[in-house]
Amino acid sequence: MRYLIIGNGIAGTSAAETIRKIDAECSITVVSREETIPYSRPLISYLVSGELDRNDIIIRSSDFYEKLKIDVYLGKSVEKVDIEKRQVFLASGEFLRWDRLLVATGADPRMMDVEGRDLRNIFVLRNIGDAFGIVESCLSGAKKAAVLGGGLVGFKAAYGLLKRGIDVSIFITSPYPLSQVADERSGKLIKETLENHGLKVEVGKSVKKFEGNRGKVCGALLNDSSFVEFDLVVVAKGVKPVVGFLKESGVEINRGVVVNDFLESNISGIYAAGDVAEAPDMVWAENRINAIWPVAVEQGKIAAFNMVGLRTRYPGSLGRNVIRIFDLDFMSGGIVNPPSSGKYEILSRFDRLSKKYKKLVLKDDRLVGIALANCVEQGGVLLNLISHGRKIGKLKFDLLERDDYYSVISRTH
Numbered sequence: 546m547r548y549l550i551i552g553n554g555i556a557g558t559s560a561a562e563t564i565r566k567i568d569a570e571c572s573i574t575v576v577s578r579e580e581t582i583p584y585s586r587p588l589i590s591y592l593v594s595g596e597l598d599r600n601d602i603i604i605r606s607s608d609f610y611e612k613l614k615i616d617v618y619l620g621k622s623v624e625k626v627d628i629e630k631r632q633v634f635l636a637s638g639e640f641l642r643w644d645r646l647l648v649a650t651g652a653d654p655r656m657m658d659v660e661g662r663d664l665r666n667i668f669v670l671r672n673i674g675d676a677f678g679i680v681e682s683c684l685s686g687a688k689k690a691a692v693l694g695g696g697l698v699g700f701k702a703a704y705g706l707l708k709r710g711i712d713v714s715i716f717i718t719s720p721y722p723l724s725q726v727a728d729e730r731s732g733k734l735i736k737e738t739l740e741n742h743g744l745k746v747e748v749g750k751s752v753k754k755f756e757g758n759r760g761k762v763c764g765a766l767l768n769d770s771s772f773v774e775f776d777l778v779v780v781a782k783g784v785k786p787v788v789g790f791l792k793e794s795g796v797e798i799n800r801g802v803v804v805n806d807f808l809e810s811n812i813s814g815i816y817a818a819g820d821v822a823e824a825p826d827m828v829w830a831e832n833r834i835n836a837i838w839p840v841a842v843e844q845g846k847i848a849a850f851n852m853v854g855l856r857t858r859y860p861g862s863l864g865r866n867v868i869r870i871f872d873l874d875f876m877s878g879g880i881v882n883p884p885s886s887g888k889y890e891i892l893s894r895f896d897r898l899s900k901k902y903k904k905l906v907l908k909d910d911r912l913v914g915i916a917l918a919n920c921v922e923q924g925g926v927l928l929n930l931i932s933h934g935r936k937i938g939k940l941k942f943d944l945l946e947r948d949d950y951y952s953v954i955s956r957t958h
């Protein structure tokens with residue numbers, strides 16, 4: 546059996562390791578357009594801040610592929626997939642055959658379609674190269690940065706730049722940061738915290754056009770017709786799954802590769818995992834992309850089980866985030882901003898003095914979403930309640946009032 550895995554991020558790596566654990570002899574090939582052995586993508590912003598170095602974020606040893614008897618093609622990009630011949634074609638002209646194929650190609654940052662976007666010192670933050678590009682421009686004298694986008698990556702980029710002593714402003718189209726994973730109340734708390742720690746947060750603002758000087762960015766015209774000066778930009782406007790090479794292959798693509806409960810695509814023998822996979826989501830009851838590390842790990846493993854023939858149902862992903870923002874701890878999971886249609890019940894509690902906030906979202910007597918600020922210690926218990934879909938009845942009032950969720954839950958057993 547020949548297993549071919551496209552991508553050596555955490556989804557591809559988890560899959561390769563799992564296959565090898567189950568079958569010591571099969572042929573496993575990994576192709577990646579990046580030249581690096583597996584590393585922790587969430588940690589690249591610490592390269593920007595200077596708190597970590599390249600070696601600190603490498604997560605497998607240099608002889609990893611050799612030890613696991615995996616054939617590896619690093620720095621090689623897959624350009625085309627032929628499902629009839631079961632071959633992939635690389636940009637180098639080589640081709641590789643498979644019996645089972647895993648697409649684990651992750652996502653690319655969305656670039657902005659505005660004039661001046663090709664000027665120097667405009668970066669994205671997705672891989673090690675991007676992080677070192679940003680560091681280099683700081684070392685070459687950049688003083689004032691604009692981070693465009695208030696999601697997790699934008700926030701992490703801003704933190705890294707601030708740590709380097711750069712003057713940073715975040716420009717956000719939505720009314721508060723982390724709007725995909727926070728609600729209005731927690732988003733505003735996050736905004737306040739960022740501002741208290743030296744970051745400027747400009748909401749409702751976006752770039753209409755970048756201006757340059759000798760090929761280098763020097764500022765931008767904004768949507769409100771104001772002009773702001775800066776000499777370094779990080780565009781953090783979200784990501785899009787890497788699926789271009791699957792065009793015309795016959796593999797079903799919506800936003801990402803659409804997969805079933807066994808992480809298999811519409812083409813038998815082709816699976817997908819990680820940021821590229823549009824897989825079942827446990828609370829939305831539809832296919833979604835939850836582009837986070839733990840989901841990629843789990844999907845990589847479950848895809849591998851199914852590839853080797855151990856039929857394993859994927860329980861569905863749960864979007865979740867835990868993040869420390871200076872002195873504010875924030876956690877969210879599931880449906881944080883429920884649609885106004887649908888029978889959702891919202892319970893919330895906010896204490897301005899301690900900046901403690903809790904929001905519970907329920908549907909059909911089950912917890913389906915949470916947002917917690919400064920009361921996250923036992924938040925994992927709430928995430929477990931969401932994933933188990935247990936009816937919680939009157940417990941909801943205790944869960945709202947108290948933070949020792951574990952004791953609240955144990956009392957009922």
Ligand SMILES: Cc1cc2nc3c(=O)[nH]c(=O)nc-3n(C[C@H](O)[C@H](O)[C@H](O)COP(=O)(O)OP(=O)(O)OC[C@H]3O[C@@H](n4cnc5c(N)ncnc54)[C@H](O)[C@@H]3O)c2cc1C
Binds near residue numbers: 551556557577819820
């Ligand atoms: C700055 C930053 C901070 C983050 N912070 C967090 C965090 O705090 N918590 C969290 O849970 N998540 C975080 N994430 C998200 C997390 O990193 C991703 O969800 C996770 O890395 C996805 O893994 P993956 O294996 O699916 O994709 P990737 O890690 O993107 O790997 C994709 C692989 O596919 C390869 N590839 C792509 N196209 C081709 C092609 N055509 N041919 C060959 N190879 C190809 C790439 O080279 C790469 O090896 C962060 C992401 C970033 C960028």
